Amino acid sequence: MNANAIKLAAIAAFGLVGASAANAQTIQGAGATFPAPLYQRWAQEFGRETNIRVNYQAIGSGGGIKNITARAVDFGASDGPMNPTELASAPGVLHIPMVAGAVAVAYNVPGVPQGIKLTGPVVADIYLGKITTWNDPQITGLNPGVNFPNARIVPCFRADSSGTTAIFTNYLAKVSASFQGGPGEGKSIRWPVGFGGKGNDGVSALLRQNRGAIGYVEVAYANKNKLTYAHIKNAKGNFIEPSLESATAAAEGAKLPSDFRAFITNSMAPQAYPITGFTWILIYPDAKPEVKKFLTWALTTGQKSAPALEYAPLPEAVRTRALKAIGQ
C-alpha cells in the first residue's frame, strides 16, 4: 500500500517534470479554420527539423483574435484583419501574412459551362436582388455564345461568420456603391436576398441542390467539389480565373500598409484575380523566440509546401517585408 503510494507519487512527479520540459519546446496557436490544414502540415515539417512542437487549434478567426488578445496562446490566426476596437484591446499586435487564397464565384446552371465571365458590379447586383434571372442582358451581354436559361438566380451565402465572407463583401463594397451603402462589408452581414449555408460544405450543398444557384467558396474547396466557377473581371479589365498564380499576382499588385492590415481585393496587377485575401498570423512583438523562428521558417521553407495544399505562396516582395516585421 505504502510502496504503491510512493510509486504513484514518483510517477506523477516524473510526469510533471516531463511535461514542463516539453512545454519549453511547445508553442501554442489557435484561430482560423481556412489555413488549418497548411499550419498543421507546417507544424509536422517544422517539428521534424527543429524539435519545436507547434500545436495549432482551428477554432475560428474570432477565437484566434480573442485568444491572442488575452495572451492565452503564443500566436493567433485570422482570415480577416483585426478591427480598430479589437486592436485597441491588443496594443502592439502584429499581423503577419502567411499565404493568400482566392474566393471563387461558383454557380450551378444546367447547360452553362465552366468559366463564364462576370464583373464585380454584376455579382453585387445579383446579391442585392437587382438581377434575378440568368438570361438577364447584363449577364448574357458579357457571355456571347453561351445559352443561358430563363432560370431564377438563387444567391447563396455563408450563414456563419467567416473570413471568406469578409473577403467577398470587401470586394463587392469596393466595386459597387449600392452594395457599400446597403449590406456593407464584414465577416457576417445582413444579406437582402438568398439562402444561408453553414460553412463551405453548407454553401456547396446549396449550390449542388439548386438549379440557378450562385455562391462563393474558397477556390480549393470549389476544385475539390468539382463546382463550376466564373472568371471575374479585374481592375485592369481582364477576365481572370481564380487560381494559385492569380492569387499570388493579386498579392503582388496590392498596395500594402506597413502593418499589412489590408484586404488585397481588386488588385491593380494585370493578371490578378480580384477576390483574393491574405490569411494572417497574429503575434505580439515580444513573442517567444521559438514563435519567431517558426514564422520565419514558414515564410521561407514553409512556402514550398503551400501550393500542394492549394494555398497561394506570398510574392517575394511581401515575404521580405513580412520577415522584416518579425525580425523587429
Place this chain on the structure above:
Amino acid sequence: MSEQAPQREITNMTPYLSAAIEDEVPGPPLSSSSGSIGDKIYGAITFLASLTIFVIIIWIASSLGWQSLPVFKQFGFSYITGSVWDDGQKQFGILPYIFGTLYSSFIALLIAVPISLGTAIFLSEMAPPWIRTPVTFLVELLAAIPSVVYGLWGIFVLLPFLRQYVMEPIGASPLGKFPLFSGFTAGPSMLAAGVILAIMILPFITAVSRDILRAIPRAQREASYGLGSTKWEAISQVVLPFARSGIIGAVILGLGRAFGETMAVTMVIGNQSPQTPSGVSFSLFEPGYTMSSALANKFTEASAGLNTAALVGIGFILFFVAIIVNILARTLVYYTARDVQGGK
C-alpha cells in the same frame, strides 16, 4: 346464496380498481424507526443529488443573464421585438429567431403528434407481437440517429423531394396565391425545418406514449369490454382519456427537443430571416432562422463585447421560452389529470 354472490364480486373488485386508478407510490411509513445513521446519510446524499440540478440551473440562468446584461441595457425590450440583426451596424433584434423556433416547432408537432399517437395506439392496443417487436425496435432506432445525420439526409434527400413533389406543385397551383405558400420554392424553408424536426421528435413521442398506454391497468380495458364496448370505444373513451396527461407529457418532451435542435435545422432552414418589416412570415416556403441556429452560426466568430452579449442573450431568451412552455405544459397536465381523477 344467490344474493351474496354479486355482492362479493363488487366488494372484491372495488379495492382492486381504485388501487389501479390511484396509482401512487406508498410513502414511507410514518412511524418507522428512523434513528439509524445509515438512513440519515442516505437521505443527505439524495438531497445533495437533487440540489445539484437546482444549483446548475440557477448557475446557468444567472450567468447567461449576467453576460447578456449589456445588450439588454442598451436595447431594452427592442432586443426581443426588433427584426434586424446586423453585426456591422451593431443592431441586434431577435424576433425573427424567436418566431422561427416557435413556428418550426409548431409545424413539427402538427405533423408528429398524429403519427406518433397512431403508432403508439397501434403498437400497444392492436399490433400482433410479430409486428410489435420490429416496429418498436425501429422507433427506438430512429431516436438513436445523430442529428447531423438527419441534417445531411435533409439536404440531400428531403430538400429535393419537398421541392419537386410538394413546393413546386403547390406553388404552381392556385394554392400558391395563399400567403401560407408564398415565396420562391428553392428548398431550404420553414417547411423543411418542420418536417425534419417532426421526424426527429417522432420516436420520443411514440415511445413515451406507448409506454404510458401499456401501463394502463388491464382492468380498465376489461371493464370497458365487459360493458359491451367495441375496441374503438374502449380505446377512445377509456384508454385515451386515462392516458391523456401522460400523452401530453410525451408531446412536451418532443417539443423540448424540437426547441433545442440545432444542427439538422441549421442545415435545412435557409438561415435567412424573412424579409418583412417585422421579420416574421408565416409562409412555409420562405427560409427562416431559429434561435439555436443563430447561436451555432454566429458564436465562433463573434467579436467580444456587445456582439457576444447579444448572442448570450439569445441563449437566455431560449432558456426562458423553454421555461414558459414547460410551465404551460405542466398546467395542462395538472388540469387534465384532475379531470380524469374527478371522472372516476
